[in-house]
Amino acid sequence: MxxxxxxxxxxxxxxxxxxxxxxxxxxxxxxSAHGYVDGPKSRALLCKEGVNKNCGAIVYEPHSLEAPGNFPSAGAADGKIASANGAFPELDAQTATRWAKVPMTSGANTFTWTLTAAHATDKWDYYITKEGWDPNSPLKRSDLELFCTINDGGKRPDFSVSHNCVVPERTGYHVILAYWEVYDTANAFYNVIDANFDGGFIPPGDGDGDGDGDGDGDGDGNVAEWSPSAVYLNGDRVSYNGAIYEAKWWTQNEQPGNSQVWALVSGSDNGGGDGDNNGGTDGDNGAIAAWDSKKAYVSGDQVTYNGIVYKAQWWTLGETPSSSAVWQAIN
The missing domain is CATH 1.20.5 (Single alpha-helices involved in coiled-coils or other helix-helix interfaces)
Incomplete structure (x- = not known):
């Protein structure tokens, strides 16, 4: 017993x-499966970097746009494609000027994913909005056409994945959906890229009526007072001790005048700042300073590199001017 x-x-x-x-x-x-598109930069990544504003929680986790797969026969619902079926609803807002647009050209392009956790993969699909799509309406299946598929057949990818695809002929503003379907689960990842096929980088607009202005107002055109409890993103402006400051990246409870996250826009800086508010000059004679790989730059900052002057189009750190789309040569 x-x-x-x-x-x-x-x-x-x-x-x-x-x-x-x-x-x-x-x-x-x-x-275990998470990742985002960082080349060209996705809508979610530009939210994390503070270029896109009023994005919600995606600023903390651009790698988490996960929803049911088998798209387009199933998966994310129409109107919720950009947000991974409503997981991050702010991303579904869609107007012609709501989101920053990265420069792209038709023809051969390379799309790069950064994976925070690689996972066995079925396939990668790339869609683009059709000519004549409505940029002022939430993204839906009928807006999209498939132009590139990479089949992995269940293999586990590296933590950085690149795909060479031929993008159809387009002009103006279009949205690209980069879709990663996991092999041994029912889920997939949805990343959208806002692309400008007519030239350079276009920052988010402030006249589209969706509250996506420069984030600095208090509702009556005045710059609001800095609040230690508020969260500010790149481009947000505040007033503090009679001066106006602009945030360079995400910040909370970092006092203007005493933190490099704040750039002095106007007024007197009586704090202990680090002198990083000169838009790329050397602080002595107004000359444009040489690019510094350890320095953060924001939209409009100018630097010299190999004898050429470059202007930053959005926030950047450690991206070489001659080899990154964030920098625009101006002479």
Missing amino acids: ELKATSSKTLYVLLGTLLALALMMVFTTKA
């Missing part, structure tokens, strides 16, 4: 262990 009881106990322990392992495998599979 004692032997039988011991055997039964051992069996229960074994069954419990197997069940726990099975549950761990399920949850690990669900959580």
Whole structure:
């Protein structure tokens, strides 16, 4: 009898262990696949960098745009494609000027993903909005056409993945959907890219009626007072001790005049700032300073590199002027 009881106990322990392992495998599979498009920069990544504003929680996790797969026959619903089926609803806002647009050209292009956790992959699909699509209406299936597919057949990718695709002929503003379908779960990742096929980078507009202005107002055209409890993003302006400051990147409870995140726009800076408010000059004679790989630059800052003057189109750090779209040569 004692032997039988011991055997039964051992069996229960074994069954419990197997069940726990099975549950761990399920949850690990669900959580292990994450990534975002960083070349050309996706809407979500530009939110994280503070270029796009009023983005919601995606600024903390641009890698988490996960929703059911099997798109377009299933998956994210029309009107919720950009947000991964409503996971980050702010991303579904769609007007002609709501989002920053990165420069692109038709023809050969390389799309690069950064994966925070690689996972076995079925395929990667790339869609683009059709000519004549409505940029003032939330993205839907009928707006899109497939132009590139990369089949992985279940293999596990590297943490950086690049795909060479031929983008159809387009002009003006178009949206590209980069879609990553996981192999052994029912989920996929949805990243949209706002592209300008007519030239350079276009910052978010402030006249589209959706509250996406420069983030610095208090509703009556005046710059609001800095609040230590408020969260500010790149481009937001505040007043503090009679001066106007502009945020260079995400910040909270960092006092204007005493933190390099704030650039002095107008008025007197009586704080202990670091002198990083000169828009790229050397602070002595107004000459344009040489590019510094360890310095953060914001839209409009100018630097010299290899004898050429470049202007930053959005926030950047460590991106070489001659080899990054963030920098525009101006002479």
